[in-house]
Amino acid sequence: MMNPKPESVDQYFSWFTGEVRQRLELIRELLQREIPEATEVVSYSMPALKTTEVLVYYAVAKKHIGFYPTNSGVSEFKKELESYQTSKGAIQFPHDKPLPLGLIAEIAKFRFLEVQAKPGKKKKT
Template sequence: MNPKPSSIEEYISWFPSEIQEKLRIIRETLKKAVPEATEVISYHMPAIKTTEVLVYYAAMKNHLGYYPTNQPIEEFKKELEGFHTSKGAIQIPYSADLPLKLIADIAIFRKEIAKQNAELKKMKKKAR
């Protein structure tokens, strides 16, 4: 495993130029979809977060990994047909066009889930 990158740009720089381009496109898509999110490195991968991490993304040997947790994968099951998915992960082959609308829609969906989770935490705290 590579050492933890100090920034998303450093992480992206580790890969060949064609993969760097795809990672930068995903990064920009996420920034536009959830402009209030903060970019972080978590588990050695780029991620965006609001009150919690919304999605991670990473370059793998044969695909790009997009990690939004399992709930969006269930919610967007129909749109994800044709992609290999597992609990919490979506594999986007390097040969495929990036599904930018889907990437954005999933991030927005996760933002709403994070907002609900934060509200539930607040209510639980008040109930104590």
């Protein structure tokens, strides 16, 4: 596959099987349960959850699932993420370790509250 662009989250998921697919489904179900107000979208060719802006993205890599809660989502949980490879706005959850579902939920909820607290963007009428 040469960097395909999925048209939907379901299409993205269809490209994976077995344990990797199960891990994606776990993240998807968790995010939908924790933030039912958000909509699933594809952004930057990755599944993402969005309200007024994208809260988190996630994607499969060769040896991990990348979770992208923006810079604030990583910096706010710096201590809890010490055992994971992180960068400015990304966290790597290795395929050979259990997903930290509680931590993923906390980060996603933090991003939801952070975005909700921003002043609303008013549309011109």
